[in-house]
Structure formats: structure tokens, C-alpha cells
Amino acid sequence: MTRLLNKPLKAFALYAMIILVISIPVYVLVIDYIWKSELDENNWLTLQHTKQNLQSKQFTPVEIENINQIWGELQPGVSIVKAENTIFFKDSIYEVIRPNVYDEDDGKDRFRSLKSLVQLNGEPYILTIETNVEESDETFAAVALITLLFFVILIFGFILLNKRIAAKTWYSFYQTLSSLKSFELSKDSAIYLPESDIQEFQELNQSLHYLIANNVNTYQQQKSFIENASHELQTPIALLKSKMDLLIQQKDISPEIRELVNSIAAPLSRLSRINKNLLLLAKVENHQYSNQEQLDIKEFIETGIILFEDYLNEKQFELSNHLTKSLVVNANSFLLETLIYNLLSNTIRHTQKGGKINIYSNENSIVISNSGKESLDHTQLFKRFSSTTKDKISSGLGLAIIQEIANKYEWKVHYSFESGFHIFSVSFN
Template identity: 30%
Template sequence: MKLLNKSLKYLSISILLIVTIWSIIFYINMLDEIQDSIDDGLENYKVLILQKVDTDPSILKKSFFDESNYAIREIGEKRALSMKDQYRDTLMYMQDEDDLEPVRMLTTAFEHKGDFYELKIINSMVEEDDLIEDLFWSVFWLYVILVVSIILINNIVLRKLWKPFYNFLNQVTKFRLGSTRDLPNISTDVKEFNMLKNAVNSLLQHSLETYQHQKQFIENASHELQTPLAIATNKLELLLEKGNIESEQAEGIAQVLQIIERLIRLNKSLLLLTKIENKQFFDQQNISLNRIVQQTLEDLEEFATFKNVKVTIHEHTDLNVEMDPALANIIVSNLIRNAIFHNLPQGNVSVDIKTDMLTISNTGKREPLETDKVFNRFYKSSDKKMDGTGLGLAIMKAVCNLYGFRVSYRYLADRHCFEIQFKNSQEKVER
């Protein structure tokens, strides 16, 4: 969840809780005020009735409710003395009404000329109920409007507040060492955002300097290694051409030449791998993998014939990807070359091109490779010859990681199968 949404979530929940508590308290207080007002009216009515009893004792015989809304009946002294004024809500049939109506009733006791009486006074709550209902809905809609308004306002305000942060984050996300010239920048008066910008730019500046030093070192090291290796190769070849050396010495020189040649290939492979990991390939094009596979098979046709390996291709669809052409050639040629080189006599290689997927399987050693190590640098199976550099699959894996492609290996039905999934890549290299 985004920080903006998370902060908005916590703020909205807090405001929602506060407004909810306030609404409940407000409603209860208003309801209490209405009941207090009704109870005060009943109390005044009680005083008037007691005053009327002194002038008109006949009302003591009024034992049922009528238009005057009170009733009196005689009770015992003990009960009268134990009674206190009691207010309660109840339902009663009112005059000219067929249905029960809500009323507020006061029950009390009084004494008149040595006799004790119970007095019940009622007040219709029909209008008050309507008032309470109106009050409830008024509070409810006020509550809803307040919550919605607060959320909308805070959302607008917070989005405006966090806009510089997301702009800066977008610039940092698109920043690429070696290709992006300007450091990410934002214009804001928020102290924390400016502190973040300075900290990130300081780290990026340090990374840029380290990247340039590393790049320069790799280029210099590669160049410096190529020169002495080339000189050593030339001198050894001159010794062989003179022909005044013994056969054992010539054989030793030939072995040294093979080692030097392997060092040259290893140096080039390590340089290529470093360039891939440093994202120094940015020639993005729409590449047809079908065409690259066909060209690779043509280039390796003589090699396959020499190894006596049959290669078949199954094109189920046209497979196009956005990537650097040189890197596309690397992943295809490395897989096909490995499939031919590490095959059995009279073996075969199958290349399947499907929608967003390239699968290369081959016969070979009848036991699976170590799945967790097969893409490691310098990984070689136990019986593998020392002719290769051990970097082919590592380079191919680095290219796939660069573009977010998923590469996998499995051993199925006595066949070694490598599969590259181009769809749903997790990250794409920015152009």
C-alpha cells in the first residue's frame, strides 16, 4: 500500500472514530434535553393538579385518563410514603385514536386531608418522537457529510503534499547509471523531502563515481590483458614456425597456446558479463527471435554436422521481444551451442518457439545438472571438458535478469531442457 493511502487510511479511521463518538454523544445529549423538557412540563402539571385538589376535591375521584391526561386513585399510607416521582416512557390508547401511542408518564403520590393518593400524569410523545427521529436523521446525515468531506479534503490536501515525493520517486526509479545525466530533483519547501533529495543524490553521486571508476578499470584491465596475451601468442607461434624445436617442446607450446586462447575468451566473457550487469546495452529494438534462431542454426550447421547432432526447430508462432539485438543473439547462441556441444553422438536438439516462450532441449548426459548451480559462474559438470569458460549460462542468465525474463532448467524424459519465459516480466530495462 502506498504511503499516501496508508496515511489517509489511518487519518480517516481516526476522524471516523472521533466523529462517531461525537455524533453518539450529541444525539444522547439532545435526547436527554428533550426528555428533561417533557419531565419539567409534567412536574408543572403535577403542581397545578395538587393546587386544584385544594379547591375542587371532586377530581380525586377521576380514576381514568381523559382529555385532562391524568388519573388519581386512593392507595395506602405505607405504599404512598415509599413512592418517589418516577418518569418512564410507555404506550397507551389515546382518545379518538385506535392505535397505541408513545407517552411520557409521571407516577407520584400525595396526601390530602389524611388520605393518600397515587397520581399519574401523561404527556403524548408523538410530536417529540417525530422531533427525535428528525434529530436522528439530521445527526446521521451530518455525520456522513462530515466524514465524506473530511476524507475528500484530506485526500486532496495529502495528494498535493505528497506530489513532490512521488515526482522525485519516479525520477529515482527511472535513473540509470551510465545513461541518465541529471540527478533527480524536486522543488518543495518541505524540509524532510529536501533532506531525502540530498541524501539520495549524495548516494547516487557516489554510485556514479564508483560506476565510472569500475567501468574504466574494466576497460583498462581488458585492454591491458589483451596486449600481453596477444604478444605471448605471437611469440609462441613464431617459435613453432621456426621448426628448430623438438616435438615434445612443440606439443608443450601448443598446449600453452590453447591456455592463452582460453584466457582471451575468458577475459572477453567476463568483460561482456560485467557490461550486462552494469546495463551498458541500451539499443532497444523489436527483435524477431525466429530470425535469430534460424541465423544461429545456419552459423552452427557445420559444428552440428561435425558433432553428428540433428537439430530440429518447431515454430508455433512469431516471437518478438523488445531488447538489444546483441544480447538477443547471446542468449540464443549460447543455449543452442551448449545443446550441441554437450550432446551425445547421434543425439538431437529440439528448438520450440511458442507464444512468449523459447524452449531448447537436447539429449546428453543421462543425469540432471545441479538446478541450483547450473546458472552460476564457472559451473561445470563433473565430466565437462575444460574447453569452455564456464560463463555461457551465467551470461545468458544475466541477460534474462536484465530484462526480467524468467529462465529455468529441468531434466525430463532423458532430455536437458532450458526454457525462457518472456511474458509477465517483473522489470523492464528503461530505454
């Protein structure tokens, strides 16, 4: 993943590089062209001037020969020689590369030459003028070097500008981002999104505010709906239970009706439990049970084992409690009790008759393991009403309650399946 600001930086750098690379040959061609046309013009002027002077002076062929010799010594490349044949030709421009004694590097130089036919004393002579011109590969090297230098300066500037923009312009964006990262819907905390003088960010923040406010609102409504609904259900459930108690007191009930009445008791008790658990979940979510005290996990487990003794005996479990030292945590006593008892009852319910249950503690954590056949679905386990087994007894809320209470105190609940044992652990920090 690349950071947002590095994306345009890369693109800009690449674009700058392409443009600069293309510019190198263009510069070289342009410079070369200017060179050539300027030198050609210079050669032409020299030619005209020389021609005029030679023609007006009426030199003899011997004198011309001498001039050629002196010229050749004074300025190599300039010559006036008699034409071998009398073929008439136009002025011609050409380039020649030949050794230059004054060039200390490689001894070869590029020359721009102008050859012209001139009539002296009725005889045709060829007048040649050469001017040294910079070779194009040298121009290329110089231009390339300068371009590279500018490219480096450009990139350096981009990076600096990028950093400045990031620090200033994107500041509020990154603040928004970090606020969003730390925001949790279930924690009831307000979100702070900083003001920004950049329109898009301001709009983004406003939209986020709106979105989050809506979500918080919906979440609160849902929470209070669950609490209100389960609260409202309490009275009819209480009435049902009480009517059942009165109903079984009736004399002369036929065995069929007794059977029917009896079969209502189990679903009624299940309904009552689900409702109680829903109410509990809603209350934990709504941050009730705020009282905290120092509590010993070991004591709670021991009490739980005594409380559930009958259920343990009934299923003939082999229970070993390896808790030897106390493990003290700071929590609400009702919630800790609920967590431990749910953990224990969950284990008791889901262990086969005659199975094994082990309870032990590590540093800062308790582990309850029970024998089982296959691993449970990790992803569904702690969700509400998720059925990880075919067991219909559970209200589907026991583990969700454990998770919710753990979340409240930032404890970690962990499940694993190892060598035929379901292992539930709660780490208290």
C-alpha cells in the same frame, strides 16, 4: 496490498464509527436526563401553585370531589383524591407508561408523575400531576438516525479529502515512484525526481539522488575497471602467446619440457578467451558497437555451421538445420555474429559425442536444441562465471554475452529442457 492513502482512511472511518456509536447512548441519556429534570421542575411548580390555590379557597370535600372529576376529564393524569389512610409520606416522583388516547401510533406513552400529600380542611388528600414525556427508545431512534446521517457525510468527506490529498500532496511521491520503477542502472540514463514542496518528499528525493548517483558511479567505475583491466591484460597475454611460439621453435628440447610447454598452451588459450570475452562484455555494456544494419539470421547460422564444421564432425553430431526462410533483424553485425557463434559453440561444447542438434525458426525467433541428460539451473545459467556443469572448458561467459547482447536489442533469450533436449531460443522483436 492496500494503497498507502487507504490505510489511514480505513482507520479514520473506523474511529469515527466507534466514536459515533458510543455517542448515541450518551446523547440519549443526556437528553433523557434533561427531559426528566425539566419536567420534574415543571411538575413541582404546578404542584406548588395548585396546592396554594386549593388551600386558600377552602373547598368543601364535595367540591374537591367535583374538581377531581372535572380535572380528570379535562386533563387526564391529574387528580386529587382523599388519602385512604393517614400515613404521612413525602412528595414522590415516578414514571408510568399507560395508554394515551391522543397518541395515534401505539397508544402508549410515558408519563412523568409527582405525587404529594396535601391537607385540605384538615383532611389528607393526594395530589397527582402527570406530564407526558418522550419515550427514551424514540429519542434513541432519532439520535441514531441523525448520527448515521452524519457518519455518511463524514465518510464521504474523508474520501473526497483523501483524493484531493492524494492528487496534490502525494503527486511528487508517485512521480518519484514511477521514475524509480523505470530506472535501470545498466542503461546509463539519468533519473528525474520532481521537486516537491513537502519536506519529507524533498528529503526522500535528495537521498534517492545521492544513493543513485553513488550507485551509478560505482557501476561506471566497475564497468570501466573491467574494460581497463582486460585491456591491460591483452599485452601480457599477447606476449605470452608470442613467447610460446618462439619457445617451441627451440631445438633440442627434451620431451618432458615439450610436454610442459604444451600443457601451458591450453590454460593460456583459456585465459585469452576469458579476457577477450570480458572485454567484449564491457564494450557491449558501454554501448559500443552502435552501428546497425539489416542482417539475415539464416546466413549467420549457415556461416557458423561451416565455420564450426570441424568441431561438429569431430563429435559426430547429427545436426539438422531447418531454417528455410530468412529472418531479418536490425543489429550490429559483429554482435549478431558473436551471439549466434556463441550459441552454436555453446551447443557444440555441451553436447555429448554423437548427440543431436536441431536448429529451427519460429515467427521472429530461432531455436537451437541439443540432446542432454538433465535440465540446467535456470537461475544461474545466464550469470557470469556461474558453473552449471562440471565442464571446465567454458569461460563461463558465453551465455552471459548472449544475454547481454540480447538485452541491448531487447531480444528475449529463453532456456527450457524438454524430453531430453536443452532448448535455447532467442526471440527478436
